[in-house]
Amino acid sequence: MHPALPRPLQQRAVLIVGALLLAALASLLVAGMTGSIAVAPSDMPAALLQVLRGQSDSMAATLLELRAGRALVAFVTGGALALAGVMMQALLRNPLADPYILGISAGASVGALFALMLMCAAATVDAAALGGAIAVALLLYLFARRDMRGGVAAGGGTSMLLLTGVILSAACTALITLMLSIAPEGRLRTMVFWMIGDLAGAPLRALPWIALGAALAYALRSARAMNVLALHADAAATLGVRVGALRKGLFFVSGVLTASAVTSAGSIGFIGLIVPHACRFAFGPDHRVLIPAAVLGGGSFLVLCDTLARTVVAPTQLPVGAITALIGAPVFLYQLHQLRK
């Protein structure tokens, strides 16, 4: 083969995914060990065994179980947001897009804040968030259906979808401001925490894992076609890609991921923008590598951010969304600066 070629992609992919898997495990271990009471590394093996057997007798095992649950929620949320970001960027062919750009999370916020304002139970708040996200997704589809038709009928890009999303998002933000201004004093703190994104008290459920697994399977199956779409826009049809079906798929799957993440943890910012960017920067834009890398990287990153959020000014817990934004903004600026060189 040609001597000047870089190492074949599949070899690089094995290395990258392997390293990121290790990083994910490491981030979960760090999350389990750190907190207001640290677990010594020497106690970890025994504690881990106890947790896995389902009988957490020792102090270390109890702490680990509590923290592991929360860390796993962080992981699935971060992975889902990063994957949704990758899909949204491929759909809109814009590296600055993120899962929230089309207003799906703003819709979830409207639902959740409304339920919080009425002092509903946690499960009702989650249901209201999901309802809000679905409502915005349906409105988007209704208004911008034309952008998601394929091949012959695709009149061009996805500008209609993007514009509709931005407008819906703005409308939702107006509703949110309205609710914040009339909400009773006692509810404000919970509402603000929800908006920033917070993992405290987020229950570990099976549904987000199922959603992430299914979305990952879809994304990997479409990875090649996503490359062609990212390169050629609607002309991807001349390379055999069903552009309409792919756009619909990316829209719905990233919508489900966003709704699932936002429903359990509020609208945590920057993960869906920063992680795909950082992965592209480090491993290249090929979706066959980018997709698994973003899921693992996003999961690990949020686990670490959440560990920081609950330890940095302990015993006070910060909303994790504040941490991701504080880390995300400078990282993003640094990347942009590097790109300009």
Next chain:
Amino acid sequence: MIQSRQLTLRAGARTLVEGLDWQVGAGECWSIIGRNGAGKSTLMRTLAGLRAPDGGAVELDGRPLAAWPLEELARRRAYLAQSRHDAFAYSVLETVLAARHPYHGQRYWDGSDDHAAALQALAAMEVDGLAARDVRTLSGGERQRVAIAALLAQDTPLLLLDEPANALDLAHQVQVMGLLARLCREQDKTVVMIGHDLTLAHGISTHALLLMGDGRWHAGPVADAMRAARLSDYLGHPIETIDHGGRRIFIPLEAHHDRPD
């Protein structure tokens, strides 16, 4: 190879092409000539299957375009868009490898056959030295050559090219046109392209399709279709020809000259 029957193309209320009955045979090299807005790119997108006809039909190998499965169609014809916008930092090699997509079905990674085809196409367009470069850092002409390399790597019998000479320097214009002519002559490929350089088009084309932009059209072998009087009519500007060293050179009269009567 590809043919249209009573094809009508419209843009808004304007009729660009009306009742186009047109047959392109294997091994032929067609140039589409017309003014800006005459419907050349619209016709090309229709032939590529990116746009439905406003009347009539397009058939490839005797089968209507809409009846072809997209992947199978992608192994029969390749399309070079007039312009492209690169949003992501794909490398030149990745860009060309992506053109192998229709040969893959369920395969996840590229095979050595794909690499061979991609490298051969890069070498043919003299961009093999750029293989590792980010496409967003290329000059306009380099990017155009990479796009044509991708088209070659797609390895189809029919090539549809919307202004392949765009942004190319003189040497590469001649090189690309020579390559396309050779593909027709030696490999029996079929080329349909849009171009504005009449001399270059005349040098390599076997046929030409002239579009007036108001529905009228004329199709035929270059000797007939590219007569100076007809071109002057279709392009809306007086054109003279000179025969020089076995080549026909087309010269547009300058604006301040009076029309020859």
